Amino acid sequence: MPYDEKSKQRIIKYLEKLKEIRFRVKPDEYAxxxxxxxxxxxxxxxxxxxxxxxxxxxxxxxSENGD
Amino acid sequence: MPYDEKSKQRIIKYLEKLKEIRFRVKPDEYAxxxxxxxxxxxxxxxxxxxxxxxxxxxxxxxSENGD
Incomplete structure (x- = not known):
């Protein structure tokens, strides 16, 4: 397996572990x-x-009073 | 067009206007x-x-000094 392919596989493996945060907002809020x-x-x-x-x-x- | 279909179309149209925010974080940050x-x-x-x-x-x- 060439270096670039190994490197790609490592990055893919890392990204798969991450949690995706995803939500929608109104265009004016985004602006x-x-x-x-x-x-x-x-x-x-x-x-x-x-x-x-x-x-x-x-x-x-x-904060002490967070709950 | 029955009411439910009209209502569905209105919701789809609304959602299409929204901006999607999407990014990944480490699992421990998410926790x-x-x-x-x-x-x-x-x-x-x-x-x-x-x-x-x-x-x-x-x-x-x-803030006054934001820039």
């Missing part, structure tokens, strides 16, 4: 997310989503 | 999001995602 990501200098929407989820998750899990 | 959503009493992961994105978007767009 606001893009505007915010652009204003804050995000290089990709994915990174903006990850930061948003991680920040909210940390705020909940690190 | 943390679920734990946070559960702890904060979210009825669905979608609502948790929407709140996270809206809160981050508002924080950026409402």
């Amino acid at each position: 606001r997310y893009e505007a915010a990501a652009r204003r804050a200098g995000y290089p990709s929407m994915r990174q903006f989503y990850l930061d948003a989820l991680n920040e909210k998750t940390d705020a909940i899990l690190n | 943390r999001y679920e734990a946070a959503a559960r702890r904060a009493g979210y009825p669905s992961m979608r609502q948790f995602y929407l709140d996270a994105l809206n809160e981050k978007t508002d924080a950026i767009l409402n």
